[in-house]
Amino acid sequence: xxxxxxxxxxxxxxxxxxxxxxxxxxxxxxRPAQFSAGDHVHSxxxxxxxxxxxxxxxxxxxxxxxxxxxxxxFRVYENETCVLAATCILKMITFDLFMDAxxxxxxxxxxxxxxxxxxxxxxxxxxxxxxQSADRFSDVMWVMQQQLFMGLDGRLAVFLLDEVARxxxxxxxxxxxxxxxxxxxxxxxxxxxxxxxxxxxIVTLSRGYIEVADKSKLHGLINE
Numbered sequence: 001x002x003x004x005x006x007x008x009x010x011x012x013x014x015x016x017x018x019x020x021x022x023x024x025x026x027x028x029x030x031r032p033a034q035f036s037a038g039d040h041v042h043s044x045x046x047x048x049x050x051x052x053x054x055x056x057x058x059x060x061x062x063x064x065x066x067x068x069x070x071x072x073x074f075r076v077y078e079n080e081t082c083v084l085a086a087t088c089i090l091k092m093i094t095f096d097l098f099m100d101a102x103x104x105x106x107x108x109x110x111x112x113x114x115x116x117x118x119x120x121x122x123x124x125x126x127x128x129x130x131x132q133s134a135d136r137f138s139d140v141m142w143v144m145q146q147q148l149f150m151g152l153d154g155r156l157a158v159f160l161l162d163e164v165a166r167x168x169x170x171x172x173x174x175x176x177x178x179x180x181x182x183x184x185x186x187x188x189x190x191x192x193x194x195x196x197x198x199x200x201x202i203v204t205l206s207r208g209y210i211e212v213a214d215k216s217k218l219h220g221l222i223n224e
Contacts, residue, residue, distance in 0.1 A: 004030050007108055011053050011081055014124035022118045029114030035101035041085070042099035048088035050112045054080050057105025061136075062098050062181075071147070071184030074139035075102065075166075083132045086112040089119065147184060150222075152193050155183045157221040160203070164212055171211045 004027050009015045015023070035041055041059060042049050052059070059076040061084070076082045076099075083089070084097055089112050119125055146155045159182055163172050176194065180187040194210065197203045202218060204211040212218065 004108065007053060007055065011079075012125075012128065014122065014128050017124040018118070018122060022122065025114055025118060026110065029111035030108050031111075033107045033109050035105045035107070037101055037103050037105075039101045040098070041101055041105075041107075042097065048112050049085050049109060051086050051089075051110040051115050052076065052082040052099075053108040053110070054078050054082070055106045055108060057107075058102040059105060060100050060102045062100070063184075064096065064098055065184075069184055069186075070098075070181040071143065072182040073097070073143050074136055081132060082136070083129050084136050086110075086115060088112050089116045089129075152183075152185060152189055153196075153221050154224065155185070156190065156193050156197070157218040159183050160210070160212055161215065161218050161222075164215070170213075171209055173208060174210055175208060 005023070008023075008026060008030065018026070035057075041052070042061075054076050056078055058078065059082065061073045061076065061082070062070045063073060064070055082099075085099060087097065119129060146158060150158070156179070159179060160172070163174065164170055167173070176191045177187045179185075179194075180190045183190070194203060194205060198205050200217065202212070202214045204213055
């Protein structure tokens with residue numbers, strides 16, 4: 001219990017504004033959870049797992065079309081919180097949000113009913129929750145902007161640059177199918193565009209890997 005309390009203090013800047021009763025309720029309503037890479041964590045608006053605190057690992061949030069095509073909306077990294085998995089609390093979420101573990105992941109999961117009850121009582125907690133939601137929706141709007149106003153070349157350039165930063169290196173361990181799932185495209189279209197990038201000297205392709213050779217050209221595609 002003391003360990004859980006320590007994590008809640010670390011993650012929640014509003015912790016000291018809660019009453020002792022509210023703090024104890026949050027502690028009692030928090031449970032640990034572990035997921036292996038590739039596991040489903042949250043499955044659409046009919047699922048309401050609760051508020052997620054990522055202790056280790058990484059989560060990927062995405063939308064899923066009727067035909068099964070995925071589009072990554074945002075990621076939740078170690079030491080970050082995700083309130084959008086508590087869809088039963090946040091009534092503004094009217095779309096199906098799916099979440100998978102990108103890596104082996106250790107979470108704390110706060111019961112949504114407990115969180116919702118205290119949310120109604122504490123204005124600091126309410127402000128924190130809606131700021132978290134707004135920040136995530138900002139990420140979602142950036143993805144929607146790419147889908148609506150960028151061609152495949154621009155979306156692919158954004159993704160590759162983001163992956164260089166995330167993987168901390170120019171040689172990316174990625175398949176064409178994985179990229180297609182992230183950017184909401186068909187694998188065949190991604191393969192053709194990567195071949196075009198390779199012909200222009202922007203990337204080098206090898207089995208299971210893509211090496212970014214010219215970041216400036218990728219930035220140029222985004223700014224066109």
